[in-house]
Amino acid sequence: MEVPVTLNGSPKTLVVEPADTLFSVLRQLGLYGVKHGCEDGSCGTCAVILDGKVVNSCTLLAVQADGKRITTIEGLGTRERLHPLQAAFVEAGAVQCGYCTPARILAVKALLDENDHPTEADIRDAMSGVLCRCTGYVKPLEAAMRVVNGKGVPGNAQNV
């Protein structure tokens, strides 16, 4: 089956089997920032942004992305030009094992795209769908708040 989508800002036709999850299709495309942590949507490490909403790609069929905009972590910054959230996570020491980092950054990005001035509680809630067992939740929250309070790297955002 052919599924047209906008993937990280560019039009793309996914060639998929009916039972393929969006998760497996994205990883087969080499988008390894999408992580496997469970298979039932409970850990959140496979999260991507689909038409502005954070979704767990492991519980979505690829065909459900038909015509939609998909953003993965690969669609944010580059090494030379980190997204402010990526820069803040690095600077704040919010990346330890890093396995949940892409999903956590995407979860905050989706919130910030909708709400310029979220409260700390809003951010905690936005990140609550992504489990962490390593870094704890203090430094990721600090990193996100740095960006909200304008202490992140300015003028570096890329909207995709």
Place this chain on the structure above:
Amino acid sequence: MPKTYNDPDQMLKMSAHPEGLRPDQFRVVGRSVPHVDAVKLSLGKPAYTDDFTLPGMLHAKILHSPHAHARIKRIDVSRARALPGVHAVLTHHDIKPVRFTTAGQSHPLPSPLDSLVLDSKVRFVGDRVAAVAAATEEVAEHALALVEVEYEVLPTVLNPRDALKVGAPILHDETDCSGIQGSFIPQRNIAAHMEADAGDLAGGYSKAHRVIEGEYRVPQVQHVALEPHVCISYWDEDDRLVIRSATQVPFHVRRILAPVLGLPERRIRVIKPRLGGGFGGKQEILIEDLCAYLTMETGKPVRLEYSRDEEFMAARSRHPQILSFKTGVSREGTITAMTLKLLSSTGAYGSHALTVQANTGSKSLALYRCANLRFEMDVVYTNLPPAGAMRGYGGPQGLFALEVHMDEIARAVGLDPIEFRRRNWMKVGDTFALAEALGEGRKGFSNPLRSTGLAECVGRGAKLIGWERRRDPGWHVVPDRPYVRRGIGMAALIHGSGIPGIDMGGAYLKMNDDGSFNLTFGATDLGTGADTVLAQIAAEVLGCRVDDIQVYAADTDLTPFDKGAYASSTTFVSGGAVKKTAEKVAGMIKDVAGRMLDRDPAGLHLADGQVIAPDGTCTTLREVALESLHVRDQHQIQAAESHMSQMYAPPFAAQFAQVEVDTQTGEVRVDRLVFGIDCGQPINPAGVEGQVDGGLAMSLGYALCEEMLFDEHGSLLNGNLGDYHIFRGNEMPVIERFIVSARDPSGPFGAKAAAEIAVDGVAPAVVNAIYDATGACLHEIPATPERVWRALKERSA
């Protein structure tokens, strides 16, 4: 054994700065530099084991046992093998029966050799029955369904006390398992037994004014690393077997697997890519053996990854224990004698059975000074998923029991819990009386304590939490919520910095044309920040930036040996190796620069990427590199060193918790956690804080909700992330943490460990806080609403 390791001069050299700088003058060490891998991980770069593929790679799946105890009478894989796309199906008929242990530890192995790659007997629900390699995961799954197995179901034993009874079903009745003589008694289901004594126990109890006894229980819990166990194996062009694995112990994997696979070590290469957490669960040869066997069988690359269901059902877990403490205490509140009797279930296999439980003894009996000690332990086989190494390694179990017990003793002798602890805790110059007896399956090393910041951790923590409010009855009541009570509790904590006399790490450093360095080592960063910490140590010595150090780890072909990431050893042990290596390289740099500048090398120092003479003459590292590689007396500036320490340099910590208890429902809410850690010199303070934050979140689960629950057939009831709850970000209490730096002369720049101690204390602090709030004393965790409610009923009865 080289004598120098115990030499005080050598030891002081380890903590000293090579340029003679004081800790407040350190340039890289002690600074919260960003982690060296943070950028790539924030970008989602393909860093982890599974972010990799090879042409023709097969996908493997395991058939797990539905029975807790059974013999495989007949197994027919003909239909599975006939399925198109299936390349191999393995059963016990296809495997050379070599007993090994899945526990990744140093030689000689302290854990019993009681496992086969595939066995004709299964011992827990989830044990291996068969394995398939196929073109796709779907075909592999389908093939599993076509394997026909006929079982002879055997009686099971799930409770460790039942397992010790005469006539209990025997799990390891095979004749080819083996273990440490006198400790391993499989015919009685004992995976490890130990007894150890120090001083005059009877005399100690006879001097006691009170003898307090208590029995405490801790549950079996899971690591829940977000990255599951995953492995990719393949033959390289030299017909050597490459195992790319999410492992904490690449060198142990190679050594332990060699006889199992029937290949010499030299034909095996283990590569550890980036790890997505491990917490001890990857100090285990959990799937590498099967993956490798399937590559050997098919000749093809094979990928084997656990699902989350398999992680819960068939990975490893923290040993559940029943701990009985008996403590004599004088009228003045000093401990006169102490006994710990410990019964633990290791599940179906004895992975880390001896050493985890011995470590429970060596943590919980060391914290308070007492010359008269007895420790007894039995670690028994049951038909449950195996336990193994898990962050804290026996510490959380022992320190939960000990620290609840200490509060009970303080109440019995009428002392404030902090004051009682202060009178007894270990002080500089003290030795741990059982240190020699509780080695890792061999004689341990006994050394006096040289540093402790425990008093400061407790003092500052008490201020932060508002300890004095415990004495205010009004504070314990919550306005407008008549059934809610507030309370504060604490726990004092000790952990280790590597295993003295056993753990060894190696490092290699070379200088490049541009004045940068490649630093390689066998230590494994599983999210702990090890790569960063080790780069900082090298940069501090070499007078350069962390960015000038390229880290590569770990690979059994390309990096020096390291025992791996466990026992909080990386900073202390591997860091020692990196420091020595960098000091050697610094000496070589000075030799070249001295000749270039016509100055005495001994007078030069390294700073800001330059080599500087006392008169200000200088050259750059880049110029030194070019000179040495291309211009005169050409040679590679490089060095390799290794480090082992017999020293006892435990980190200390104080954990405080403030809770609210609903006395009608038994629900406990933790509002605040305060944690003070003495890790000696913090190499990267933000990294220490991150280790603490993650540790407290994990430890809070141990305190309140995490527990593997089984039905009467030994099937796991809550084997998914919905039913087995780990704390989410929006459920966490306020965390306040601080670092105390009681530098130890045996650690690099005075550093001690930081990684494990944060999982040791939330449970006892919370349980002690529940007592302060309600007067109900729990002897079992997790403190679920039901357990708290029952304890409240018991108290009012």
